[in-house]
Amino acid sequence: MVELKDLERPELRKKIISIRTFPSYAKWLKKHKISPSRLFNKAVVELMQKEREK
Incomplete structure (x- = not known):
């Protein structure tokens, strides 16, 4: 399972990525400082x- 600390946003952003999601998910990601791209x-x-394990 992925740990939330592994998904925290880095300080510097080099590219902008847009992911379409529900507003509640976006708020949760922002609250926990999680990078959508990560x-x-x-x-x-x-x-x-x-898939490889199958």
């Missing part, structure tokens, strides 16, 4: 690992 990347990595 969350997306971690989720993709986990999905790829699960």
Whole structure:
């Protein structure tokens, strides 16, 4: 399982990424200082690992 501290936003941003989501999810991400792009990347990595295990 992914830890929230692993998804915290870095201080500097080099690119802007836009992810469409529900307002409540966006508020939760902002409240916990979670980077949407890092969350997306971690989720993709986990999905790829699960697929390889099949």
